[in-house]
Amino acid sequence: xxxxxxxxxxxxxxxxxxxxxxxxxxxxxxxxxxxxxxxxxxxxxxxxxxxxxxxxxxxxxxxxxxxxxxxxxxxxxxxxxxxxxxxxxxxxxxxxxxxxxxxxxxxxxxxx
Amino acid sequence: xxxxxxxxxxxxxxxxxxxxxxxxxxxxxxxxxxxxxxxxxxxxxxxxxxxxxxxxxxxxxxxxxxxxxxxxxxxxxxxxxxxxxxxxxxxxxxxxxxxxxxxxxxxxxxxxxx
Numbered sequence: 001x002x003x004x005x006x007x008x009x010x011x012x013x014x015x016x017x018x019x020x021x022x023x024x025x026x027x028x029x030x031x032x033x034x035x036x037x038x039x040x041x042x043x044x045x046x047x048x049x050x051x052x053x054x055x056x057x058x059x060x061x062x063x064x065x066x067x068x069x070x071x072x073x074x075x076x077x078x079x080x081x082x083x084x085x086x087x088x089x090x091x092x093x094x095x096x097x098x099x100x101x102x103x104x105x106x107x108x109x110x111x112x
Numbered sequence: 113x114x115x116x117x118x119x120x121x122x123x124x125x126x127x128x129x130x131x132x133x134x135x136x137x138x139x140x141x142x143x144x145x146x147x148x149x150x151x152x153x154x155x156x157x158x159x160x161x162x163x164x165x166x167x168x169x170x171x172x173x174x175x176x177x178x179x180x181x182x183x184x185x186x187x188x189x190x191x192x193x194x195x196x197x198x199x200x201x202x203x204x205x206x207x208x209x210x211x212x213x214x215x216x217x218x219x220x221x222x223x224x225x226x
Binding site for chain 2: 045097103104
């Protein structure tokens with residue numbers, strides 16, 4: 001069975017600082033990996049996804065993620081965060097004919 | 113356009129009421145999903161419709177009744193709910209190929225059961 005671990009429940013970053021959110025997955029074959037962002041009371045917005053090919057994936061809002069098979073990781077990065085990036089971030093893993101499995105989420109707080 | 117719409121945005125209902133949540137997409141997607149999300153938790157899958165047929169029911173109580181009238185619409189009928197059913201209900205859709213599909217989510221309906 002596939003699973004996702006987001007080890008950081010809450011991260012606080014200063015505005016303008018760099019960000020890395022961790023995601024580790026467990027799956028036997030090549031997974032399909034996603035990062036979603038959710039602002040309070042809102043739905044989930046897709047930031048980026050990895051299916052195959054280039055292991056560095058560019059997404060919206062200046063985010064990127066790198067797939068590292070050897071570490072079973074798909075960490076999300078942004079070089080300089082903005083106050084509007086404060087939200088809940090979910091990593092998810094899927095595969096052919098399997099439902100999407102979400103991590104428990106990481107809440108990002110931005111301080112001025 | 114990757115938009116999934118949901119109505120209403122907010123819903124307050126008593127335990128004896130009957131209400132419905134609606135979801136719509138015009139992306140030509142053939143799989144549609146209902147999720148329930150409690151505060152500070154990830155979404156939990158409730159139902160999946162594939163080509164307008166119910167393909168997954170994650171052991172959801174019968175007080176929740178899904179319906180897929182056509183490929184663009186998904187409803188969730190609610191009856192005799194409990195206060196613990198209060199949550200954000202999210203609809204999502206994808207192409208339904210069963211392969212490298214990406215799910216797109218709606219903004220959700222915030223449900224409060226009194």
